[in-house]
Amino acid sequence: MSKMPIRLTVNGVPHEVAVEPRRSLADTLRDECGLTGTHLGCEHGVCGACTVLLEGEPVRACLLFGVQADGRAVRTVEGLAAADGTLDPLQRAFWENHGLQCGFCTPGFLMLATWMLEQPEPVDEARLRHVLSSNLCRCTGYQNILKSVRAAAQALGKWTEVAPVR
Amino acid sequence: MNWTGRRLPRTEDPALLRGEGAFTADLAAGARAVRFLRSPFAAGRILSIAAPDLPPGALLVTGADLEGVGAIRPELFRFNYRAIAQPVLPRERVHFVGQPIAAVVAATPEEAEDIAEAVLLDIEPEEAVVTIEDALRPGAPTLHAEAPGNVVVDGTIRHPDCEAAFARADRIVEFSLRSGRQNATPLEARAGLAAHDRATGRIRLTASCQMPHMLRTGIAALLGMAEADLQVVAPDVGGGFGQKMALFPEYPLLVWLARRHRGSFCWIEDRNENLIASAHSRDQIHHLRAAFAADGTLLGLEADILANTGAFSCYPTTCGVEPLMALAEYPGPYRLPTYSARARALATHTCPAAPYRGVSRPVVTFGLERLMDRAAAALGLDPVALRRRNLVTEFPHVTPTGLTLDQASYVEALDRAVEAADIPAFRARQEAARREGRYLGLGLAVFNERTGYGTPAFAARGMGIVPGYEVVDIAMTPAGEVEVRIGASPHGQGLRTALAQLAADRLGLDPSRIRVIHGDTDRTPYGWGSFASRGAVIAGGATQLAADKLAARLRRAAARLLQAEPDSVTLRDGAAWAGEASIPLTEIARRVHQRSEQLSDLGGFNLAETASYDPGGTFSNACHVAEVEVDAETGHVRILRFLVVEDAGRLLNPLIADGQVHGGVAQGIANALLEEVLYAPDGNPLTGSLADYLPPSAAEIPHIEIIHMETESPETLTGAKGLGEGGAIGAPAAIANAISDALSPFGVDIAELPATPARIRALIRNAR
Numbered sequence: 001m002s003k004m005p006i007r008l009t010v011n012g013v014p015h016e017v018a019v020e021p022r023r024s025l026a027d028t029l030r031d032e033c034g035l036t037g038t039h040l041g042c043e044h045g046v047c048g049a050c051t052v053l054l055e056g057e058p059v060r061a062c063l064l065f066g067v068q069a070d071g072r073a074v075r076t077v078e079g080l081a082a083a084d085g086t087l088d089p090l091q092r093a094f095w096e097n098h099g100l101q102c103g104f105c106t107p108g109f110l111m112l113a114t115w116m117l118e119q120p121e122p123v124d125e126a127r128l129r130h131v132l133s134s135n136l137c138r139c140t141g142y143q144n145i146l147k148s149v150r151a152a153a154q155a156l157g158k159w160t161e162v163a164p165v166r
Numbered sequence: 167m168n169w170t171g172r173r174l175p176r177t178e179d180p181a182l183l184r185g186e187g188a189f190t191a192d193l194a195a196g197a198r199a200v201r202f203l204r205s206p207f208a209a210g211r212i213l214s215i216a217a218p219d220l221p222p223g224a225l226l227v228t229g230a231d232l233e234g235v236g237a238i239r240p241e242l243f244r245f246n247y248r249a250i251a252q253p254v255l256p257r258e259r260v261h262f263v264g265q266p267i268a269a270v271v272a273a274t275p276e277e278a279e280d281i282a283e284a285v286l287l288d289i290e291p292e293e294a295v296v297t298i299e300d301a302l303r304p305g306a307p308t309l310h311a312e313a314p315g316n317v318v319v320d321g322t323i324r325h326p327d328c329e330a331a332f333a334r335a336d337r338i339v340e341f342s343l344r345s346g347r348q349n350a351t352p353l354e355a356r357a358g359l360a361a362h363d364r365a366t367g368r369i370r371l372t373a374s375c376q377m378p379h380m381l382r383t384g385i386a387a388l389l390g391m392a393e394a395d396l397q398v399v400a401p402d403v404g405g406g407f408g409q410k411m412a413l414f415p416e417y418p419l420l421v422w423l424a425r426r427h428r429g430s431f432c433w434i435e436d437r438n439e440n441l442i443a444s445a446h447s448r449d450q451i452h453h454l455r456a457a458f459a460a461d462g463t464l465l466g467l468e469a470d471i472l473a474n475t476g477a478f479s480c481y482p483t484t485c486g487v488e489p490l491m492a493l494a495e496y497p498g499p500y501r502l503p504t505y506s507a508r509a510r511a512l513a514t515h516t517c518p519a520a521p522y523r524g525v526s527r528p529v530v531t532f533g534l535e536r537l538m539d540r541a542a543a544a545l546g547l548d549p550v551a552l553r554r555r556n557l558v559t560e561f562p563h564v565t566p567t568g569l570t571l572d573q574a575s576y577v578e579a580l581d582r583a584v585e586a587a588d589i590p591a592f593r594a595r596q597e598a599a600r601r602e603g604r605y606l607g608l609g610l611a612v613f614n615e616r617t618g619y620g621t622p623a624f625a626a627r628g629m630g631i632v633p634g635y636e637v638v639d640i641a642m643t644p645a646g647e648v649e650v651r652i653g654a655s656p657h658g659q660g661l662r663t664a665l666a667q668l669a670a671d672r673l674g675l676d677p678s679r680i681r682v683i684h685g686d687t688d689r690t691p692y693g694w695g696s697f698a699s700r701g702a703v704i705a706g707g708a709t710q711l712a713a714d715k716l717a718a719r720l721r722r723a724a725a726r727l728l729q730a731e732p733d734s735v736t737l738r739d740g741a742a743w744a745g746e747a748s749i750p751l752t753e754i755a756r757r758v759h760q761r762s763e764q765l766s767d768l769g770g771f772n773l774a775e776t777a778s779y780d781p782g783g784t785f786s787n788a789c790h791v792a793e794v795e796v797d798a799e800t801g802h803v804r805i806l807r808f809l810v811v812e813d814a815g816r817l818l819n820p821l822i823a824d825g826q827v828h829g830g831v832a833q834g835i836a837n838a839l840l841e842e843v844l845y846a847p848d849g850n851p852l853t854g855s856l857a858d859y860l861p862p863s864a865a866e867i868p869h870i871e872i873i874h875m876e877t878e879s880p881e882t883l884t885g886a887k888g889l890g891e892g893g894a895i896g897a898p899a900a901i902a903n904a905i906s907d908a909l910s911p912f913g914v915d916i917a918e919l920p921a922t923p924a925r926i927r928a929l930i931r932n933a934r
Contacts, residue, residue: 037185104404
């Protein structure tokens, strides 16, 4: 099958690659851009392990084609830590609170939570659980993932004990 | 400095958090893609497999190509086991939907899928045997000629005085229960990458597996190749929960391809394959009959255990693993004077069964704990008091199946749980809710969990391959770091951190100076893996032994260098001390390696040791409490509270221990309410996606409260008992009891899991 040239920016770095139109964004990131931190758990949009941010919005990279990212900006887990490897506050919260076990779902949860913490609205318990129920984890029972994101939200001044008025 | 017992964040995590982990699929660049063609029929005769015109470089491999390749045929020398064989690729018959029957190789996964879809499979379907009832039906088709009546394992235990116990019983409680079929569903599905090394002629198989050494042994035997020419690597592994223990046919096929075609071949399983064709578990029916005295004393138990173990027998545990564990461990934590049981493994045209977190114990605990509640109701006794009356309180205690229960806290854990649950307050809430037409329920599950068992336990099952021991090689580098090479192979349990904590204390060294190396048959001693809640106990025990031996060597060298007696030397803060005098361990390491002439009188001295550990096993225990609300109109169950009182002995790292409990409970909740592999009557799987098979999300899993007790085991070196499986064992029973309690006004008894809304509605309807 013929390939289409696309340009996308991943974590601020421009990439020019050629992909088959049927190749998913996840495979494009993994195989063409060499960024294997985005994991594939189900390839049918349920588990969320492949969650990345496309133009700032969380998406399932398995449900988009690579060509749909042409001319657009993608953020993946590889873009969270500093260039020297220093973890960002969310990653650090996951580390300190044992928010991961096997680590396979972790990139998806990190991107989903990164998006949530960048939104203007504060995060309360209900929103935390609601948003994070988008993704599946098989190891942690979610408790320490919730705890990690809660801790990061508190550290970033995004946490509220009271539900915001919508 | 005491490192053991601290909530130390894991050394595993930073790379995983940066997305820099190395899972099998992350290493596949440059490899050719392999796609398996899988049987669309549960049973049938292969007439032909016709290849389309293959593009250059593509391959189609069928069973006919695998001349000389053996079949997977694990052995069990007891319990009337019939050794049945699973071909790597079948030539004559297919035995379940999803069974690999051919492999396509192409440059990319997409291309391989295109070719696979164009292959013409001509299979003549035959009548399928799908359920336990199907398998037992007189005249049912037989899957394997070696196993007449589809019975692959038939074990019995008969105590002659059992009948007498029933004769003098005041009350006999009898019922059947059914456990739905589950898939362990690790978030990373299976994956394998076999690469031929032209310089050495060796093959390296990188695979998402739990037992790399066993996989190497099994594949080398199947292919008739030198085991030394095969390296198996378990890189980062995205969960396993037992599913990734087995030797699956896909892996020897990858190694065969790499050898035959002198290249790299990669298979990344998709979720549909994993759901229908990896391994299933827990598809069981138990019939229980128990004799009680009027005061609630349990007098005797009879159990008939039936396990649907699918089309083949998993290697190395065999399909006996589920029924025989239930047979041996049904007495649980209770004083049981007499016991008779029969346990059978039945072959069906379904995906083969393999161990899954807890193996049979979630079903056994479901049975025993429903029994306790049913007996209490039948006798008009308080269910907590009934349990307390029958729990073992004196240790060691020998069960009617010959297992020795070591020091534990069965009654104490129950009491702590009952106190924390505040049952009187709950009963008041329950009463108030019922007046409003709402149904609250509270359920308990008390259980013990045999953990950390070595070869004696596996040998008692009569296994042809007896796992159990672990070996640890330990050495100090010339720069003074310590390398701990373990045969076990963790996949998320944090052993790299916990074992470093253990070794750090023995060596007086900071854990950051210790590297735990695992998951590579070239770099680690022969060992078994992470399964059966054994890492902290067995790999931990071997690490402790090895570290002690290395510490003795360091003390000996220090004594020589400080001119002191070895017995007077202690190791702490990265140095060896004799009174006021000290020498850094880094300096000892440097001298031993680079200035060995200073230690020449010690004779060929080095800083390497090895230790092996093979314990008899221990029992951890727990009490789970679930509080639920059942919507009687919809059958929906909401968990209001979940409490775990867990006693896993000494906790090496409580942060990790809590995580294991959380994760286990979540899987147990899924077992109780959500997850079920379903087949149509013709053997076609109905749950081939995560839209049909339902692992829980954060919306379904409540906050889990944990209270730890730490009864140290005299049976383990580290004092730790295993706890990896416990969460999954207790939760289904506690929730089944809670739902039954909630719906007691309807007279509903939960006897089948998962308790889906449809099942609960049917029970309420039928009760009305």
